[in-house]
Every structure is written in structure tokens, then in C-alpha cells.
Amino acid sequence: MKLRSSFCYICLTVFCAAARVSQTAPAPAAAPSAVDANAASLADVETQRCQDKIANVQRDTLNKYEDGLQELQNTFQKAADLEGAIAVRTERQRLAAESILTEKNFVNEPKALRALQMQTVARIKDLVTQLVQESVPRLIELKKSLTVAGKLDEAVAVRTSIEQLQNSFVPISRAEAGSVVTAETVLQAYAGDRPRADKQYKEQRLTVRGVLGGYRQDPNDSKNYFLYLTGGSLGDAWVQCSFPASDFRFREENQFSGSFLVINSKDYPSGLRVQKGQTLDIRGTCEGWDELVKLSKCDLPK
Secondary structure (H helix, E strand, O other): OHHHHHHHHHHHHHHHHHHHHHHHOOOOOOOOOHHHHOHHHHHHHHHHHHHHHHHHHHHHHHHHHHHHHHHHHHHHHHOOOHHHHHHHHHHHHHHHHHOOOOHHHOOOOOHHHHHHHHHHHHHHHHHHHHHHHHHHHHHHHHHHHHHHOOOHHHHHHHHHHHHHHHHHHOOOOOOOOOOEEEHHHHHHHHHHOHHHHHHHHOOOEEEEEEEEEEEEEOOOOOOEEEEEEEOOOOOOOOEEEEEEOOOOEEEEEEEOOEEEEEEEOOOOOOOEEEOOOOEEEEEEEEEEEOOOEEEEEEEOOO
């Protein structure tokens, strides 16, 4: 009886000690998040997914181009146009060997073949640009979250992925003076690759179309008044549009329906009423990035 009691006492002591250990022992460290540990991999996956879609688009479009070439060759043959038929057959043979079509492959004659080539290349460019524009915002958000978390090396890796994707598939094209671009397009360009965006937009006079997010007097210079545009998914990014007070007068009106900014100028002597949330076109000279995208010497196209 005493032996059994002693054994029970020992078991109880061991159990209590184990319980104390389990209560005081630190919990195992949480595994790092997937974004922190595998940022480069996530960027690679997104980039590879985009590249795979691009390859599919290019292949499908070139298959349709081959079908178009066959139809065009048949048309020339039926019209007894030997030169046209031979030119198209030569292009079909080249396409079979190279599986690519660029501006370098454009012919001068026959015009129907050149038109088909131009349409095909334009179609590929449009589809590829669309795919890149779908992937880049996701990469930008990943880069931003890593930067905020202090994961700077990982953020640099994502930035490199953005640069490679854009440089490989979306050639830099200088925006034409007077062209209309959306605020989202400009903001996305600067969020992805600032030097590249400068080559596209800086020192160009553009009309930027975006959502009016705010307005105020320039706190550092009463000769200027700022309107702020944003757009799309980049709601926390802004295009600051600077208007010279010598050419514009601004006043705010509060009504039951909300607050309005009334803008008077030579083009709007009776005043243009705008309010936050309204889509607005603002023309100005792009000064590039300085904490936000800046437009100077702005006006309002009619």
C-alpha cells in the first residue's frame, strides 16, 4: 500500500513539473511570411506567368497570321497575280522558319501583305502591353509592401523583375506633345521604373485625365495653386498639377450638395465648377517625380 502511494506521488510530481515546463516554455517562433521569405520567388512566379501568357498570345496571333497569309495567297492566285502570290508564299516560308514577325519583316509590295503584317504586329503589341500592365501593378504592390517592411533587398529584386518585364516586352515610346494619358498610366509608370518613366514623360506637355482628389494653395508660394489627380487602383498616389495664380482664380463654395471648387480664367470667365471625385483633364508640363508626379504651368483644355 505504501509502495503504491509512493509511486502515485512520484507520477504526480513528474506530471506537475511537465505542466510547469509546458506553461513557461516559449512558443516556437512563427515562420516568416511567404512574402518576406520568398519575395523574389513570388516576383519570379508573377513574371513567369506573364511571360507564359505573352508566349501564348504571340503563338495564337501568328497562327492567325499564317491563316491570313494562306487566304491572301489564294486571292492572288485566283486573280492570276503571280508576283503577289510568290511574295506571300515567300513570307509564309520565312514565318515557318523563324516563327516571328516584326517591323523588320515588313514588305513594301504587295500592299495587301504589308497591311496584314502591320495589323498583326499592332495586335501583338496591344495584347502584350495589356498583359504587362496587368502584372506590373501586382509587382508594384509587392515592392511597396516589402519596402515598408524594411525588406529592401527583396524589394530591389522585385523592382528588377518589373524593369525586365517592361524592357523586354514594352518598348519605351516618348509620349507625343499634346497627347492624352490617364493619371493611372503615368503613376504606374513612375511607380514601376522612374528613369524609364522620365524617358517617356518628363519635359513633355501632356493632358492627364484623372479623378480630382484634392486641391489647395501652394503652402510655399502663393502664386501657385495645386490640384491633385489620382486614378484606378493607385489611389494612394497623386499627380500634383500646379496652376499659376496670375492666370487662374480659385474659390471654394459649400452647398447642400457638397463642396465645389470654382475656377475662373480667360477660358472660363463664368467659372468652372469641379468637385472631388470628378474626372478632370488637366494639361501641363511633366516635371517627373519628386515625392509625387508633378505637372507645372497647368491649364484646363476646353
